[in-house]
Amino acid sequence: MHFLVFQTLNGLTTGALLFFLASGLTVVFGLMRILNLAHGALFLFGGFVGYTIGERTGSFVLAAVAGALAAGLLGLVIQQAFSRTLLGSPFNQVLLTLGIAFAIGNVVLWIWGGAPRLIRPPEVLNGSVAVAGVFYPIYRLFLIGLALLAGALLWIFWERSRIGAVVRACVDDRPMAAAMGIPVDRVFAAVFAVGAALAGLTGVLGAPVLGLSIGLEFDVLLLAVVVVVVGGIGSLTGAFVGSMAVGLIDAFGKARFPEISYFTLFAPVILILLLRPNGLFGRAGVE
C-alpha cells in the first residue's frame, strides 16, 4: 500500500514536470510542425540561469521568473534567426534543432562548469507531510498542484480566449488564418517563445527534484517527445494525460524493474500507438 502511494506520488511529480515541458513542445509542433529538439536544452539553460539568480537573490520566485525569461528570450532569438529553416524540411529541422541543443549544452558547460547543481525549494515548501500514511515532500506535492492549476489555466486560455482562438485558427489552416488578417508570423514567434519560456521555467521548478546536470536535457527531451506522441500532437489535453501516464509508468517501472526501465516505459507506449496511431487525443490528418 505504501509502495503504491509513494510511487503514485513520484509518478505524478514527474508527470507534473513533464506537462510543463510537453505542453510547449506539443503546441509548437501542432502550430508549426516543428519538433524542437532544443526544447530540453532550453529547459537546462533556464534551470542554470535560475540557479544563478537564486544564488544571488535567495529568491526562488525570482529564479523561476529569470529562468523562464531567459529561455523564452533565447527561444525567440532562435525562432527569428532560423525561421526559414525551421519551417523547411523535417530533416533540416532535426539537424538544426539538434545542433542548437548541443551548442546550448556547450555554452552551459562553459559558463557554469560540469558540476551538477541543485536549487533549494523555497523555505515555505520545505519539509514533508503525511499523505495516506506516506511522508512526502511538500515541494513535490506543490508541483503536482501547480501542474493541475497550470493545466486548467492553459486549457481556459486555449479554448475560451480570443487569442486562443487565433492560435487555433493558425493550427487549423495557416493560409486561411493569414487571409483573415491574422499576423501568422507573429503568432508563431509568440508561441515559440512561450513554449521556450515554459521549458525554462520547468528547468527551475524541476531542479529541486532532478538537479541540474549536462545530459539531463536529452533525458527530459526523450520523455517529453514520448508524451507528445502518446498524447497526440498539438493536443493540450493529450499532453496532460500523456504526462501523467508516462510519469506513472516511469515511476512504477523504475521501482519494480529498474534493470529494464526503458522496456517498461516503451512497451506500453508502443502498445498505445498500435491501438491509436495518432495518440490518445490526436486526430487523423496530423502527421
Added chain:
Amino acid sequence: MDAEPALRVVGVDAFYGTSHVLHATTLDVPRGDVTAIVGPNGVGKTTLINAIMGLVPIAAGRIEAGDMDLSRLPATARRRHGLALVPQGRRVFRSLTVDEHLTLVPSGASGRFDRDWVFEVFPRLAERRSSLARNLSGGEQSMLAIGRALTANPRIVLMDEPTEGLAPLLVEVVRDVVERVRGAGVTVLLVEQNLGFALSVADRVAIMHRGAVDRVRERDAITDVEALSELVLGTTE
C-alpha cells in the same frame, strides 16, 4: 461603372512547381458590383482567386487594388487593404466555434457586417453558434465561410464557388446575400461553375480558357445563354 477599377490583375503568371497554370492573365474588376469568373474545371479559376488573395505566389505581373500594388504583399496585408476570401471547399477552422469564426477579427466600429448581421441572414448559424465548425453540415459550413469573410468588412470579397454542393433553397439564400453585399457597395469577384447562378447575380462574366481570361461579357449583352455555355465549356472557339 467607375473609370477606376476596384481590382486589376495585369499579366499574371503563376506556377505550381514547374506546372504553368496562369498565363499572362489580365482582368479589370469594376468597383461596386459583381463580376463572375467562369470556365471549365482545372482552367485556373481557384489559382487566380488565391493569387489575388496572396495565397499563391505570382511569378510575373501585378495585382492592384485602387492605386495600391498588392503583388508582393502577404495575405495578411491584403486583408488589411480590404480583400477577403470565401475559399473553395469552405476551409472553415475545424476547432473554432461558429461564434469564434465571426469574432476572430475585429469588425471595426463602423463595420456593417458583424456577427449579428450574419446571424440575421443565416439564422441557422445563430442556432449553432456554440458548435465547432467540424460538427457543422456542409451547408452550414458554406454559410460560415461566407459570414467569416464578411465580418472582416472587406471592400472586395472574393468568392470561390460559394454555391458548390448546396441545396437549391440555400443557393437562393446565398444569391440574396450576394445581392445585399453588392447593395452595400462591396465589390464581388465570384467564381461559379453554375452558369445559371452566375448569370442571375453577376453584372458581367469573365471567361477563362487555358489559364487566362480571354473574354469579358457584360450581362446585359448576353442574349444567347446556350452559346455562352458552349463558349465556357470550350466546345466552340
